[in-house]
Amino acid sequence: MAKRPKVNPNEMSFLDHLEELRWHLIRATLAVVVAGIFAFIAKEFIFDIVLLGPKQPDFITYQILCDVAKSVGLDESFCYTEIPFSIQNRTMSGQFSIHMWTAITAGFIIAFPYILYEFWRFIAPALHENERKASRGFIIIASLLFFIGVLFGYYVISPLSINFLGSYQVSEEVVNEIDLSSYMGLIRASALASGIVFELPIIIFLLTKIGLVTPQILKQYRKFALVGILIVSAIITPPDIASQIVVAIPVLILYEISIFISRMVLKKERKEKIEVKSITKN
Structure with missing residues (x-):
């Protein structure tokens, strides 16, 4: 080649x-x-x-x-x-x-x-x-x-x-x-x-970087996300409560981690903007 x-x-x-x-x-x-x-x-x-x-x-x-x-x-x-x-x-x-x-x-x-x-x-x-x-x-x-x-x-x-x-x-x-x-x-x-x-945390990281998602949006729609996660768990698992909870818990944890990641991304971006402004002034 x-x-x-x-x-x-x-x-x-x-x-x-x-x-x-x-x-x-x-x-x-x-x-x-x-x-x-x-x-x-x-x-x-x-x-x-x-x-x-x-x-x-x-x-x-x-x-x-x-x-x-x-x-x-x-x-x-x-x-x-x-x-x-x-x-x-x-x-x-x-x-x-x-x-x-x-x-x-x-x-x-x-x-x-x-x-x-x-x-x-x-x-x-x-x-x-x-x-x-x-x-x-x-x-x-x-x-x-x-x-x-x-x-x-x-x-x-x-x-x-x-x-x-x-x-x-x-x-x-x-x-x-x-x-x-x-x-x-x-x-x-x-x-x-x-x-x-x-891959949810990675997806949220990328969406936050391009400005489509913020921690506030993720928190605001947390209840809807919970319902969605339970629906997905019900679809991909047997129709018993124990199995659905076993599947839903890790996904809920990933969602909360995604909120934390989104917050850290925005915090870092704000810090970098402040540093750039201070350098520009000097």
């Missing part, structure tokens, strides 16, 4: 910016493809251990729930000896398609820090020197939040949903035989949705 000459960002035209964006997207896509190839090869680990793990009654989340229930004196209804459903494939290309899409999803998750790096490289030239210094830990923090969210979706939302929905019956005459695409789709959606939701 031939090296393209570096162009001063201030002198770039709209088409130059599009060309620059295209190369960043190409490199990010290549990173996802390479990581996806490794995930595709590691089929046994990805499927047997990771994705089919929450279907096993000895999965770590179920063991923790059982231990907590026993420690607070509850009965053993939280201790699972069987997840009563089977997984089946009903289409010729079903298993291969699931293998491909799972590899792509895993590739995206693994390559997420590099995707952020390419995004950062694209926007960094448009930032001032002090803004680049202030955002130095952006990739590390955003990646860490995303991975924590993915793990939360995998270890909390997925097993709660799988256990409830997989064992739910309207009649004993109806046997649960879950389609492979439905099962895998639930785990993928839980992990990715949680990863994106956990």
Whole structure:
């Protein structure tokens, strides 16, 4: 691949910016493809251990729930000896398609820090020197939040949903035989949705920097945010109060952290303006 000459960002035209964006997207896509190839090869680990793990009654989340229930004196209804459903494939290309899409999803998750790096490289030239210094830990923090969210979706939302929905019956005459695409789709959606939701502090930071959000606005709409969080929790979790609270609590904490971050961003900006004014006067 031939090296393209570096162009001063201030002198770039709209088409130059599009060309620059295209190369960043190409490199990010290549990173996802390479990581996806490794995930595709590691089929046994990805499927047997990771994705089919929450279907096993000895999965770590179920063991923790059982231990907590026993420690607070509850009965053993939280201790699972069987997840009563089977997984089946009903289409010729079903298993291969699931293998491909799972590899792509895993590739995206693994390559997420590099995707952020390419995004950062694209926007960094448009930032001032002090803004680049202030955002130095952006990739590390955003990646860490995303991975924590993915793990939360995998270890909390997925097993709660799988256990409830997989064992739910309207009649004993109806046997649960879950389609492979439905099962895998639930785990993928839980992990990715949680990863994106956990980026809330980063999103608020960026929105505050460009002036669309303030701490006052976030406080003013806190009640609406609470309702929205509970609605989202009800959608992505089984319809029982305990599961919804387990999911809602971390998101509420993230919302409060976002208010604090927004306040700190504005405080720092005001401080910098005062310093600039004092330098100008002198």
